[in-house]
Amino acid sequence: MKDLLLVGATGLVGQAVLRLALADSRVGKLVAVTRKPLPPQPRLENPLVDFDALPADAPWWQVDGGICTLGTTMRQAGSHIAFRKVDVEYPLTVARLLYEHGAQSFAFNSSIGANPKARA
Helix, strand or coil: CEEEEEECCCCHHHHHHHHHHHHCCCEEEEEEEECCCCCCCCCEECCECCHHHCCCCCHHHCCCEEEECCCCCHHHHCCHHHHHHHHHHHHHHHHHHHHHCCCCEEEECCCCCCCCCCCC
């Protein structure tokens, strides 16, 4: 049984990952870190956070691996700074905190059709 942490569970890809993880008997616990609450489900822990102030000492960081499906568009973000925060800074912070708490793996989902020449 593996314990996983998921960020981005309310987005299109994150919702699919959430469903698949909860349906997989190999997942012991799924920690879905969100800004807004998810409907309660067995094996789901849903800490509500401010991504600008993630609690580095929270016990739910102690998982086997993490999955990040965070992302936005420039239109939704409203500025290049806000876009970079969601698409670069938050995922890097999550990866660092998972690593510091002993996670052995981290999967990051980038956007479909992303331009590899685009500035982050």
